[in-house]
Amino acid sequence: MSTNEKMFLGSMFYPLYAIASQISPEPHSSGIQIIEAENFKLHCLQTLTGVKFILITDPKFVGVDIVLRRVYEIYSDYVLKNPFYALEMPIRCDLFLENLKLLLEEVEKFGISYK
Amino acid sequence: MSRQTSRIADPKKVNSELFNLTYGSLVSQLVKDYENPEDVNKNLDRMGYNIGIRIIEDFLARTNFPRCGDMRDAADKIQQAFKMYLGLNPSIGNWSGASDEFSLTFETTPFAEFVELPDSCSNLKYANILPGVIRGACEMVQIEVQSWIQQDTLKGDNVTEIRVRFIKKLEDAMPAGED
Numbered sequence: 200m201s202t203n204e205k206m207f208l209g210s211m212f213y214p215l216y217a218i219a220s221q222i223s224p225e226p227h228s229s230g231i232q233i234i235e236a237e238n239f240k241l242h243c244l245q246t247l248t249g250v251k252f253i254l255i256t257d258p259k260f261v262g263v264d265i266v267l268r269r270v271y272e273i274y275s276d277y278v279l280k281n282p283f284y285a286l287e288m289p290i291r292c293d294l295f296l297e298n299l300k301l302l303l304e305e306v307e308k309f310g311i312s313y314k
Numbered sequence: 315m316s317r318q319t320s321r322i323a324d325p326k327k328v329n330s331e332l333f334n335l336t337y338g339s340l341v342s343q344l345v346k347d348y349e350n351p352e353d354v355n356k357n358l359d360r361m362g363y364n365i366g367i368r369i370i371e372d373f374l375a376r377t378n379f380p381r382c383g384d385m386r387d388a389a390d391k392i393q394q395a396f397k398m399y400l401g402l403n404p405s406i407g408n409w410s411g412a413s414d415e416f417s418l419t420f421e422t423t424p425f426a427e428f429v430e431l432p433d434s435c436s437n438l439k440y441a442n443i444l445p446g447v448i449r450g451a452c453e454m455v456q457i458e459v460q461s462w463i464q465q466d467t468l469k470g471d472n473v474t475e476i477r478v479r480f481i482k483k484l485e486d487a488m489p490a491g492e493d
Binding site for chain 2: 216
């Protein structure tokens with residue numbers, strides 16, 4: 200996906216998430232947590248601050264919650280603790296990408312482990 | 315933070331003396347740059363705010379606490395954050411009648427173990443970064459608060475007291491799906 204397509208995904212997903220919580224017949228419903236399709240699953244973690252982490256996985260993938268929480272931790276470390284990163288801007292932090300890659304490699308090789 | 319008396323140190327922990335020295339050099343540089351202690355206070359608060367808006371995510375990522383229901387919850391979480399990040403144990407008290415205002419009380423001013431305020435800086439709020447951190451962190455979870463230093467051991471008071479007052483919930487900023 201190109202950067203533009205990614206931004207498009209993000210900006211489309213944001214209002215869809217909001218609409219989902221409103222159209223729910225149950226009150227106090229959360230927004231979109233999982234989108235299931237034939238070839239993939241899209242998972243979303245929304246933090247209390249409104250930041251959303253989206254993970255697209257194989258439909259059979261298990262343990263997404265832990266991965267998303269680890270991504271949240273990596274974000275809070277390598278992005279937010281970088282003083283040169285301005286909030287709400289696209290993330291161009293190499294350390295963040297490196298550690299993200301390491302996390303995903305670890306997940307692929309060994310499955311999920313509680314840390 | 316640990317006060318190291320032995321050479322064997324956890325590589326991730328920083329000697330608290332170094333931290334105090336770093337904060338001290340920050341404040342003294344601000345005093346030189348701005349001359350007027352009020353400006354220094356404002357800048358410390360602003361810097362604290364910038365820290366608060368970032369540190370809240372770290373706090374939430376590591377603790378996974380749910381949203382606070384009221385200020386008593388919030389006070390409890392702020393107290394836990396002080397323990398987690400600074401190893402400090404402020405006590406919570408002095409609640410207002412409506413339970414929307416409270417105090418965090420420290421025996422001495424944080425970071426100021428060896429500090430004395432000179433006469434030229436008698437208005438300086440040495441630890442003013444902390445109310446800013448509280449304000450920034452709360453704002454990111456859609457709680458607007460006012461926070462200030464009410465008492466300061468550096469100025470001769472018995473304790474250092476940071477007061478936090480709930481202003482309002484930021485309904486507009488509330489993430490979708492949270493009522």
